[in-house]
Amino acid sequence: MINRKSRDEIKRMRHAGHIVALVHKKMKEVLEPGISTRELDAIAMNVIKENKAIPTFLGYNGFPGCICTSINDMVVHGIPSDKVIVKEGDIIAIDVGATYGGLVGDSAWSYAVGEITEDKKRLMRVTEESLMAGISKMRVGNVLDDISGAIEDVANREHLGIVRQYGGHGVGHSMHEDPFLFNYRVGDKTQLKSGMVIAIEPMLNLGGDEVMVLDDNWGVVTKDGKPSAHFEHTVLCTDDEPVMLTTLME
Ligand code: MG
Numbered sequence: 001m002i003n004r005k006s007r008d009e010i011k012r013m014r015h016a017g018h019i020v021a022l023v024h025k026k027m028k029e030v031l032e033p034g035i036s037t038r039e040l041d042a043i044a045m046n047v048i049k050e051n052k053a054i055p056t057f058l059g060y061n062g063f064p065g066c067i068c069t070s071i072n073d074m075v076v077h078g079i080p081s082d083k084v085i086v087k088e089g090d091i092i093a094i095d096v097g098a099t100y101g102g103l104v105g106d107s108a109w110s111y112a113v114g115e116i117t118e119d120k121k122r123l124m125r126v127t128e129e130s131l132m133a134g135i136s137k138m139r140v141g142n143v144l145d146d147i148s149g150a151i152e153d154v155a156n157r158e159h160l161g162i163v164r165q166y167g168g169h170g171v172g173h174s175m176h177e178d179p180f181l182f183n184y185r186v187g188d189k190t191q192l193k194s195g196m197v198i199a200i201e202p203m204l205n206l207g208g209d210e211v212m213v214l215d216d217n218w219g220v221v222t223k224d225g226k227p228s229a230h231f232e233h234t235v236l237c238t239d240d241e242p243v244m245l246t247t248l249m250e
């Protein structure tokens, strides 16, 4: 069943989303060649705690960090580590969740470290564009498949691989609620209604669609070793424009 959030729940989700956005702002400031993903995790943890929120990912199914750090050919779910050092030319997807007042904000963003190749720039630009295309369909009168299709069309136009095994999701009191949102058309005619909140999160690859899970049972990488990008916002459906909840509040 898909929950529709009350005004009070939305208020708390907006606050959680603001904290998530603060983490991303900080990540952008501190990302530079030489920093380890474990250090990034510690900095993110500080921002979340300073703002009296709970790091949603920490301990989620046993995940050992409060952010996921996925570099280059890693798609999602990278475990922060002292041994993983960010390098010039990398792209790194940072995914973060914060729980505030019992409600969750969830957002991922891919960042360039120094100068990156034109291919990586295009991958990042188009994946962000596909997210925005998906968000624009989060409207009363549309169905879930309209969001999926908008993402798929942008990916196909640029011949990027679409990760099939992972996708967006309802979010609220739990990080993962109904519905599951595919990043390509599956014919899901579920009606969008005001008060629904969905984390929309395309993961696109410079190469093919295929991915596999590493031996640590978390990190997901592309099978062909080509780079992948990930952008995500938690988005509220209203009677008017879609509202991104994981942005900085004025
Ligand atoms: Mg996320």
Ligand code: MG
Binding pocket: 106, 107, 168, 169, 199, 201, 232
């Ligand atoms: Mg998510």
